Amino acid sequence: MINSMPPGLIFIFGAILIPLLRGRVRQAYLLLVPIVAYVNLLNIPEGSGFILNFLGYELILGKVDKLSMVFGHVFVIMSFIGFIYSIHLKDSGQHVAAFLYIGGSLGVTFAGDFITLFIFWEIMALSSTYLIWARRTRESDGAGFRYLLVHLLGGLCLLVGIIMNVSTTGSTAFNLMQLNNLAAYLILIGFILNAAVPPFSAWLSDAYPEATVTGAVFLSAFTTKTAVYVLIRAFPGTELLVWLGAVMAFYGVIFAVLANDIRRLLAYHIISQVGYMVAGVGIGTTMALNGAASHAFSHILYKGLLFMGAGAVLYMTGKSKLTELGGLYKTMPITLTLYMIGGFSISAFPLFSGFVSKSMVVTAAADQHLTMIWLLLSISSAGTFLHTGLKLPYFTWFAKDSGIRAKEPPINMLIAMAIASFLCIFIGVYPSALYSLLPYDVLYEPYTAEHVVWTLQVLLFTALGFFMLLKKVGGEPYITLDTDWFYRKGASGFMWVLNNPMAKFGAKIARVAFETIPSSLSWISKNPMAVLKIASDTVLLQFAVPEKREEIKHRIEMEKKIYPGDIIMHWPIGTVVLWVILFLLAYLLIYYL
Amino acid sequence: MEKKEFNYFDKPENIKRLKIISYIALALTVVIDFFVVRKYVHFSWENVPGFYALFGFIACVLIIVLAKFLGHKWLMKREDYYD
Numbered sequence: 001m002i003n004s005m006p007p008g009l010i011f012i013f014g015a016i017l018i019p020l021l022r023g024r025v026r027q028a029y030l031l032l033v034p035i036v037a038y039v040n041l042l043n044i045p046e047g048s049g050f051i052l053n054f055l056g057y058e059l060i061l062g063k064v065d066k067l068s069m070v071f072g073h074v075f076v077i078m079s080f081i082g083f084i085y086s087i088h089l090k091d092s093g094q095h096v097a098a099f100l101y102i103g104g105s106l107g108v109t110f111a112g113d114f115i116t117l118f119i120f121w122e123i124m125a126l127s128s129t130y131l132i133w134a135r136r137t138r139e140s141d142g143a144g145f146r147y148l149l150v151h152l153l154g155g156l157c158l159l160v161g162i163i164m165n166v167s168t169t170g171s172t173a174f175n176l177m178q179l180n181n182l183a184a185y186l187i188l189i190g191f192i193l194n195a196a197v198p199p200f201s202a203w204l205s206d207a208y209p210e211a212t213v214t215g216a217v218f219l220s221a222f223t224t225k226t227a228v229y230v231l232i233r234a235f236p237g238t239e240l241l242v243w244l245g246a247v248m249a250f251y252g253v254i255f256a257v258l259a260n261d262i263r264r265l266l267a268y269h270i271i272s273q274v275g276y277m278v279a280g281v282g283i284g285t286t287m288a289l290n291g292a293a294s295h296a297f298s299h300i301l302y303k304g305l306l307f308m309g310a311g312a313v314l315y316m317t318g319k320s321k322l323t324e325l326g327g328l329y330k331t332m333p334i335t336l337t338l339y340m341i342g343g344f345s346i347s348a349f350p351l352f353s354g355f356v357s358k359s360m361v362v363t364a365a366a367d368q369h370l371t372m373i374w375l376l377l378s379i380s381s382a383g384t385f386l387h388t389g390l391k392l393p394y395f396t397w398f399a400k401d402s403g404i405r406a407k408e409p410p411i412n413m414l415i416a417m418a419i420a421s422f423l424c425i426f427i428g429v430y431p432s433a434l435y436s437l438l439p440y441d442v443l444y445e446p447y448t449a450e451h452v453v454w455t456l457q458v459l460l461f462t463a464l465g466f467f468m469l470l471k472k473v474g475g476e477p478y479i480t481l482d483t484d485w486f487y488r489k490g491a492s493g494f495m496w497v498l499n500n501p502m503a504k505f506g507a508k509i510a511r512v513a514f515e516t517i518p519s520s521l522s523w524i525s526k527n528p529m530a531v532l533k534i535a536s537d538t539v540l541l542q543f544a545v546p547e548k549r550e551e552i553k554h555r556i557e558m559e560k561k562i563y564p565g566d567i568i569m570h571w572p573i574g575t576v577v578l579w580v581i582l583f584l585l586a587y588l589l590i591y592y593l
Numbered sequence: 594m595e596k597k598e599f600n601y602f603d604k605p606e607n608i609k610r611l612k613i614i615s616y617i618a619l620a621l622t623v624v625i626d627f628f629v630v631r632k633y634v635h636f637s638w639e640n641v642p643g644f645y646a647l648f649g650f651i652a653c654v655l656i657i658v659l660a661k662f663l664g665h666k667w668l669m670k671r672e673d674y675y676d
């Protein structure tokens with residue numbers, strides 16, 4: 001009766017079994033679930049399905065059309081590759097987290113309403129954090145916390161936007177939005193935070209390099225690309241995104257120059273590549289949207305491959321800094337070869353996947369005569385090859401001999417990389433396989449003579465520039481400031497303010513309230529009349545004629561000296577009784593009046 | 594350690610050979626550009642043969658110089674900066 005189920009739930013419910021399984025059975029299970037999910041995906045009918053009722057709202061778990069399907073396909077394929085890569089892991093916590101994370105991404109992709117979208121959005125944020133913490137270093141603890149806080153803040157922004165949107169429109173449907181009210185802006189901020197659009201990008205370059213070797217492979221694929229998906233769905237043709245995307249592409253490239261950690265360098269190139277997709281969404285023509293979707297597809301595969309290659313180096317050498325690596329080609333040539341296929345793909349070499357997808361966005365910008373945008377994207381293309389295809393491999397596998405003689409990684413890692421490599425080349429050689437999945441008909445022809453020749457010119461002369469400046473481009477043992485400065489230094493600044501001026505102020509209040517005031521009150525209460533006398537004499541002193549001053553001063557001094565003085569002398573018992581009687585009378589009068 | 598290490602790229606004669614191949618490839622991409630029939634031209638400079646070779650080279654140098662300038666003047670900090 002049931003032919004299919006919501007793709008996200010296969011992974012989320014599938015996660016329950018993982019801790020119960022052991023050894024080979026678990027390994028088989030990890031690969032079986034993505035296969036089941038893929039078969040399920042092929043059988044899922046188009047349209048809105050899997051509708052639940054929740055507090056009077058409709059939750060649509062299966063909004064299926066070509067756009068959600070293209071992301072669904074690549075997410076499931078990447079999950080399969082990722083589990084081959086991480087199948088040797090004994091830590092079932094990481095497998096569970098990866099399952100929930102993938103389930104969350106698929107849940108967002110097929111969500112037809114905002115409530116469903118938000119629930120899966122938060123599942124992604126929480127489960128992905130574990131992939132960072134699981135590395136169990138001091139750095140990963142801190143980076144994971146920052147990652148989580150930023151994403152919870154972004155999620156909160158999204159939630160407020162959703163609530164405002166639902167209360168004004170009365171509908172929870174997740175669809176095309178107009179960027180003309182606060183609710184839409186808040187939702188957009190929630191989305192572009194996950195897409196790592198600067199200034200909301202530092203969480204990515206901060207956290208991904210600190211994640212586990214296998215965790216980073218999953219991280220590189222899902223969060224930013226689900227964000228691209230929701231942007232295509234809700235905000236196509238938003239002009240703001242054109243500029244954000246182009247600046248983002250360039251920003252990622254500039255910061256990648258300064259990165260010394262190989263996975264941080266790759267992380268900055270995620271930001272850069274997602275910039276092309278965001279720009280494509282902003283341009284909003286059918287070619288640009290096709291370009292954004294297809295580039296997301298090929299990006300997931302080649303970026304996964306690059307992170308697998310860099311992860312293999314980290315796994316086998318324990319090192320990830322360019323300044324500490326070098327000369328690995330002697331013992332890790334297979335890893336190098338597979339990494340380079342990813343490097344050629346991201347650089348958009350002809351016959352590799354990036355060539356057939358990235359160029360759609362760049363050409364779409366040119367078609368719309370967006371010269372500045374085209375220029376930023378084209379310069380960034382050169383920068384992409386410069387780092388991912390030249391700098392990283394050169395200083396990791398060649399350059400100086402670091403003395404490290406690390407072996408090739410375990411066979412499962414190499415198989416995972418080989419599958420991703422095959423797909424990168426397959427898409428590059430046979431682009432219509434990818435184009436047939438895209439949401440709109442493709443009228444674009446990547447393999448024209450001039451496109452091939454010009455691309456090769458840009459890339460090869462970039463390489464020339466690289467080798468000419470070889471002495472200048474190497475990694476340097478420094479870290480780079482990014483927008484995480486504001487909350488990292490901001491937090492310690494806040495703590496400083498609490499610990500210094502605020503703490504001093506607090507101590508002063510305590511001293512005044514608990515020492516100064518009580519002690520003066522007790523001083524006054526010893527002899528209030530004498531205090532009044534001193535006070536009145538002090539006032540008198542201010543108004544006294546000069547010749548009387550000395551006398552009054554002397555009197556005050558005397559009064560202070562003898563204070564509290566002989567109280568009984570001034571207050572004979574009769575006077576006290578008189579006062580008591582007077583008070584009692586006053587009390588009686590007040591009572592009877 | 595009797596197995597001989599793979600060290601192709603440590604031998605100067607191999608590096609020299611690769612350099613020659615690279616220079617030929619560079620020259621070839623520019624020379625071919627003179628004969629390419631242009632189907633789609635978006636910008637006028639695309640009619641200039643070899644334009645993109647210059648573009649790639651300048652873009653590469655620009656990125657390195659700009660980034661290193663920003664890095665050394667401002668963005669790069671010691672690794673214990675946040676500790």
